[in-house]
Amino acid sequence: MRRVFKAEEYLVKAEKAAVVTLIFAMVSLSFLQVLLRLIFHSGVVWLDPLLRHMVLWAGLTGAALAARYSHHFALETFVKLTPKQMQRPLEVCADLFTAAASALLFYASYKFVRDEFAAGSVAFYINHLAVKGGWAEIIIPASFALIGLHTLIGVFRPPDHEEGPF
Amino acid sequence: MAFLVLPLLLLLAFLGSPVFTLIGGGAIFLFAAEGIDSSAVIVEMLRLASLPALIAIPLFTFSGYMLAESKAPQRMLALAEALFGTLPGGLAIVALFTTALFTAFTGASGVTIIALGGLLYPMLSKQGYPEKFTLGLLTTTGSLGLLFPPSLPIILYGIVAKIDIDRLFRAGLLPGALLLVALSVYAYFTARKAGVKNIPFSMKELKKSVRDIAWELPLPFLIIGGIYQGLFTASEAASVMAFYVIVTEVFIYKDLDLIRDIPRVAVKSMLLVGAIFMVLGTALGFTNYLIDAQIPDRIFGWLHTYVSSKVVFLVLLNAFLLVINMIEIFSAIIIVVPIIVPVAAQYGIDPIHLGVIFLLNLEIGYMLPPLGLNLFLASSRFHRKLPTLYRAIGPFLLILLAMLALVTYLPELSLLGAKP
Numbered sequence: 001m002r003r004v005f006k007a008e009e010y011l012v013k014a015e016k017a018a019v020v021t022l023i024f025a026m027v028s029l030s031f032l033q034v035l036l037r038l039i040f041h042s043g044v045v046w047l048d049p050l051l052r053h054m055v056l057w058a059g060l061t062g063a064a065l066a067a068r069y070s071h072h073f074a075l076e077t078f079v080k081l082t083p084k085q086m087q088r089p090l091e092v093c094a095d096l097f098t099a100a101a102s103a104l105l106f107y108a109s110y111k112f113v114r115d116e117f118a119a120g121s122v123a124f125y126i127n128h129l130a131v132k133g134g135w136a137e138i139i140i141p142a143s144f145a146l147i148g149l150h151t152l153i154g155v156f157r158p159p160d161h162e163e164g165p166f
Numbered sequence: 167m168a169f170l171v172l173p174l175l176l177l178l179a180f181l182g183s184p185v186f187t188l189i190g191g192g193a194i195f196l197f198a199a200e201g202i203d204s205s206a207v208i209v210e211m212l213r214l215a216s217l218p219a220l221i222a223i224p225l226f227t228f229s230g231y232m233l234a235e236s237k238a239p240q241r242m243l244a245l246a247e248a249l250f251g252t253l254p255g256g257l258a259i260v261a262l263f264t265t266a267l268f269t270a271f272t273g274a275s276g277v278t279i280i281a282l283g284g285l286l287y288p289m290l291s292k293q294g295y296p297e298k299f300t301l302g303l304l305t306t307t308g309s310l311g312l313l314f315p316p317s318l319p320i321i322l323y324g325i326v327a328k329i330d331i332d333r334l335f336r337a338g339l340l341p342g343a344l345l346l347v348a349l350s351v352y353a354y355f356t357a358r359k360a361g362v363k364n365i366p367f368s369m370k371e372l373k374k375s376v377r378d379i380a381w382e383l384p385l386p387f388l389i390i391g392g393i394y395q396g397l398f399t400a401s402e403a404a405s406v407m408a409f410y411v412i413v414t415e416v417f418i419y420k421d422l423d424l425i426r427d428i429p430r431v432a433v434k435s436m437l438l439v440g441a442i443f444m445v446l447g448t449a450l451g452f453t454n455y456l457i458d459a460q461i462p463d464r465i466f467g468w469l470h471t472y473v474s475s476k477v478v479f480l481v482l483l484n485a486f487l488l489v490i491n492m493i494e495i496f497s498a499i500i501i502v503v504p505i506i507v508p509v510a511a512q513y514g515i516d517p518i519h520l521g522v523i524f525l526l527n528l529e530i531g532y533m534l535p536p537l538g539l540n541l542f543l544a545s546s547r548f549h550r551k552l553p554t555l556y557r558a559i560g561p562f563l564l565i566l567l568a569m570l571a572l573v574t575y576l577p578e579l580s581l582l583g584a585k586p
Binding site: 038056 | 182184186188207209214224432438440443445448537
């Protein structure tokens, strides 16, 4: 199990790096766009769709990380009211359901992305370069897979490993 | 089948399953029951990449977290104290205004009580404010300012209800300001009754605090003014603010380190954004199903047989929203708003007016006993038992509820500012 935790740690590092890169790119590119509009009354046409997809990627990668650090919105108040020895089994129940729901959502988004590739749809253009819909949207199945994975590993993770990234 | 699945989902909700799994799983089940392929849920989710205003959520959250981690709260308090500390009840009024501004800029995720509450509590106690008042005030401030731009719940409401966010920003201003004034009046009388000493005015202190905050001071004017003047949209304002905050906190004040702190803060803010996006993404499919199945019409039809008057509907709506918002804040906006907007429209309620009612309910829900989030935050921050806080917030709760009644039955308060 230790190797699994170690491997997950690398995965989490990669996810964090992706989130940080995306945020920096979003801040600088969107600020550039504002400056272009205010000063030169123009803008780069393909920047807007690119930024919108960056928002999707950053948000869903953040969602994967949120699964690792148990940050997803949930009604935790009622579980906290139960006796101490009941809390862990209840948590495991919720985790297993989360993993199952993530698997369902992964399968749904896998089918969706597969169809997008088959249809050859284009998400947006960067000048003449067409960005394939399938590639732009592949983060959706990826994020559900990561959420499921982090949640399943979380079932075995001892509580002292969960102090969060800060 | 449905009568089996709904109780199951409710049970799982009470067991603490994440909201997005309930909605996502529920949506896949509902679509399957209609013979629609589950990938349709994902088609709706992809709308996350086509909403132009959505970028405001990660950028404002990121900027807010940066401000919260910097020393901006201390500088802000020092300036406000130097300006208003000399008035009767001045320090309490300072607390109200600074926390409102801070909550608006940090997205009301509870950081206000953590970041500013800890600073204000000893200041207020030292000045001689009664303990009960101080606790009540600081618990209330955790969500005060929700109605001011660029607060995250307003943006989310605008996106979900498909209303112009800039108009919603303008609509919230007057009710938000009135609420601050009402609470300030209460603070003034409490301070006078308790015989609180005023802080003597010092020009030297004022000059020093202005010099200290000189780089951050233009930010609210730039962002709020820029949006009200139509200089830029909410999402452009988010971009300007993120850039401005990075430059001032990293390069001018050097409160945050570009390598050590900023990536950590970025990740931290994206955990919240990721959690919001997951609920939003799965709910887009779910609520679309509800609308296609004409659930809002059916709710209206059923409700209308019992409740024909708009006023009674609003009373019921407020009671319902208070309970929902007390339990889960962001999920409440995402799931409930698409259903109640069409129902309320049939009762002749303007969606902008409904937005202000909803957000004010949210503000109160945060502090509503027994489960409001502010109460738990204040309890752990100030080491007080929950029942102590329940008693402490009483008068504040009454003022907020009176304000809610005013906003609910005088739509003009909200609609005056929102005229296009």
